[in-house]
Amino acid sequence: MPDQHWSKLRKRLENLICESLRDRVKFTVTNYRKAHDQLGRAFISVDKNEVFNMCTLTSNNALFEKEEELLDDLQLKYDVFNKEQNCSIQNKSHEIITTEGIFAQHDFFEAVEKYLNSSIEVSLQSNHIIIKILSLIDRRVGKRTLKKMADFIAQEKEIVQYFYHLRCEAEGLENI
Template sequence: MSWSKLKQNLESFLSPALQGRVEYRATGYRYSPDKAGLCYIAVDKKNIFNMSDKTTLIKWYQTDQEIKNDAAIQIPISDEEIEAVRKESKGAIPEDRLQVIARSRKLTELSKEILAAQSALSKSNFTVVATKFLATPIDESLEGKDILLNILALMDRRLGKKRLLNMSEKMKLKHPIVQYFYELRVGKL
């Protein structure tokens, strides 16, 4: 599918509140057909999301320690997770430390997922992922681990207000760029 047709299809799915604010852009190289060019998402004429570009406004993590030490990540811990730590330790760990250990374990899992998603994203092709988005149900795009699919689904007009608001806890576990687009969309409700 040509870029202009793909862009037109993607923009037709934009939420009415985001139309005119969010743009899909691409650069091409006229004399280098072997180079695909760059695709990025601009919000209010600013380049917000460019795959594998470390200079964008969103934080890209380099190591799992950066994720674990990021105070902005608020990760909910369930009673079941605390109980699992209690059972593993056979009651040898003080109660105040159980939550710290459970949070640390959950952050380790989250950091692995985020770093894997970032590395996959930097290698992926925007047009391939966007074409996949147009062919898959919105639920799959929202629930998947692919950052770009999450973003495209969040900006989709088929995603209703009630469902968006119910996703706030899940969004805390997503990459900061996904959280940015979630806040952008929720802010326009």
Template sequence: MATWSGIRHKLETEYLAISLRGHIQYFVTTYSKSPDHEGRAAIRYNGKEIIKGNYWNQYVKAHLFPKDDTYERRMHEGFPFIDNTALELGVFDQRCFYQAFDEFENQNIDKSLVSDNLIVRIFAVLDRRVGKRRLIAMRNLMEEQAPVFQEFYAIRVHHEGL
């Protein structure tokens, strides 16, 4: 796997839309003094963290998830997928970003835009390969999307002047 600095460089320079450069920052850290070397992750817009999560939230807030298939899937798969609830509660960490980036980088942009992993979809909507026509076409589908995805979509549309 690539280093975080390499992943961040790709996300912020190679993939990020030109209109968003300098506005969107990806943040990941691992706490080396933590016994398990756990950390946190965030996506910032103009210095404000839009989404943020850390490893410890997974255990502190796990009881807030309804005890259904989604909860069981998270517990048994080690939180490999991220949905709106996970982003709102901050129950993801740096490894979730690494997994999301790996999925994002190894599939085409069309698959990334419809991924089950919400972080992958966010990476995709901020991607330079999603042009103005596609952003306009996506407008009709925004009501079905998670609120946090809608927020990143709105940021992108604003900076594209649409």
């Protein structure tokens, strides 16, 4: 869980949303008390439609499958006593699934903390999908910066492109 309560963190995030999207973009965190770990998911909705889901259960399942896949690819067996190998496989698996855009609730909180503690210039250059999304809807990013990004946005993940085009449309830059 983040260092701050979610309500304060959400308020900080929402204060950074550009004026044209302030009433359209919402951040939500849901915890499931009856779940064994009491975690849940975080999601971003636009116009009351969920567009980006960061579910811990989905992430954990993908992580497990990716670990199994890596073990098979490396022709290794899971060894409960080989902590170094297990950590290495888990870290590599986590890196792969986050690159694919699969995140857990804790990944969202980590990204938000990093985003809030970084300059907007650093956030815009980030390879982290969540940080990139947050920076694209940030009020500190102007129209000129958005126009400059047009050439590079095609190489981004689909969800990043979605938020880029949403912001451009909201700012009246539809022809980009």
